[in-house]
Amino acid sequence: MGGTVKIKCPNCGLFNTNADYCSNCGTLLSYKKRRELAHKEEQQKQKARKDAEKKASPSWIETGKKSKYLIVRLGAQFFNGIVIAVMAIGAFFAWLFTFLAA
Helix, strand or coil: CCCCCCCECCCCEEEEEECCCCCCCCCEEEHHHHHHHHHCCCCCHHHHHHHHHHCCCHHHCCCCHCCCHHHHHHHHHHHHHHHHHHHHHHHHHHHHHHHHCC
């Protein structure tokens, strides 16, 4: 394994040995780094899309928590607490059934 790897630069045509970037023009040569950069870019785009969607249509609980009316804020907190409690109970039962099955 290892050895020397010669890669031809797609930009200037110079052959480079064991290099991630072209020694002549600086073009990225490594396929692995290209994939990593493309993956990071895609993740950033997805995060930006999710953030934009969240800002565009917040849940009614989030909207209720920011209401100027006290009763609406308390109701949103109450229902949020119920949702968290139901999820916690469901998680406990999932863990319990998994534990008993093993």
